[in-house]
Amino acid sequence: MGSIEANGKSYETDEEGYLADLNSWDKDVAEVMANLDDCELTDNHWEVINFLREYYEEYQIAPAVRVLTKAIGKKLGKDKGNSKYLYELFPYGPAKQACKYAGLPKPTGCV
Amino acid sequence: MSEIKKFMYVNRKAPYGTIYAWEALEVVLIGAAFEQDVSLAFMDDGVYQLIKGQDTTGIGMKNFSPTYSALGDYEITKIYVEKESLEERGLTLDDLQHLVWEDEDEDWAEKDSIRLVSRSELADVLATQDVLFNF
Numbered sequence: 001m002g003s004i005e006a007n008g009k010s011y012e013t014d015e016e017g018y019l020a021d022l023n024s025w026d027k028d029v030a031e032v033m034a035n036l037d038d039c040e041l042t043d044n045h046w047e048v049i050n051f052l053r054e055y056y057e058e059y060q061i062a063p064a065v066r067v068l069t070k071a072i073g074k075k076l077g078k079d080k081g082n083s084k085y086l087y088e089l090f091p092y093g094p095a096k097q098a099c100k101y102a103g104l105p106k107p108t109g110c111v
Numbered sequence: 112m113s114e115i116k117k118f119m120y121v122n123r124k125a126p127y128g129t130i131y132a133w134e135a136l137e138v139v140l141i142g143a144a145f146e147q148d149v150s151l152a153f154m155d156d157g158v159y160q161l162i163k164g165q166d167t168t169g170i171g172m173k174n175f176s177p178t179y180s181a182l183g184d185y186e187i188t189k190i191y192v193e194k195e196s197l198e199e200r201g202l203t204l205d206d207l208q209h210l211v212w213e214d215e216d217e218d219w220a221e222k223d224s225i226r227l228v229s230r231s232e233l234a235d236v237l238a239t240q241d242v243l244f245n246f
Contacts (some may be wrong), residue, residue, distance in 0.1 A: 059181040064144055067184045
């Protein structure tokens with residue numbers, strides 16, 4: 001267990017830096033997590049992060065990368081629903097990295 | 112490319128009280144990444160896993176029933192439910208969640224995932240599998 005500080009607030013995380021409590025998430029902690037990875041969150045990043053939060057809300061799981069790619073393609077268009085686009089935004093792996101910033105657990109089956 | 116095998120996950124237990132149902136679901140989701148021909152079967156008390164309107168607030172377990180709706184996204188399109196198991200429990204197909212998958216080749220047309228089969232039909236489907244996982 002660890003913790004992360006954002007805007008004077010402390011957020012509990014697991015040993016891999018994922019938020020321990022999904023409900024403690026807010027935009028500040030997402031920004032701080034991204035900055036720790038030298039990543040600046042743009043609107044394009046937020047589109048994916050918000051999508052993941054909605055997906056989790058509906059299905060109670062974080063989707064596998066293949067599922068995420070397809071679903072993004074359906075929702076935001078083919079130019080965004082491909083691994084090249086998503087890996088450019090999230091070079092550590094779109095499912096893994098974006099789920100972390102979205103405050104979700106690590107995707108099931110993700111190593 | 113290696114040969115595609117037919118994998119079937121057989122669910123026989125009620126959703127809560129044991130960890131089998133949730134573990135099965137996790138294994139299914141992980142296994143889906145291997146692009147095999149995956150199907151699920153629900154029989155005995157396993158049919159309760161698909162009941163709609165589940166509420167786990169009283170038992171302190173996560174309600175994972177919404178996750179069954181994600182199976183279509185994982186290209187799992189064949190969910191067999193045994194007719195006799197439903198009948199023995201006074202249930203019908205209407206008591207279960209409506210699970211669908213979207214056919215990308217037909218402009219995301221929604222298609223039913225659940226196939227109601229008799230005990231003997233299910234036995235035939237089981238016999239054609241390469242790999243069976245029992246939960």
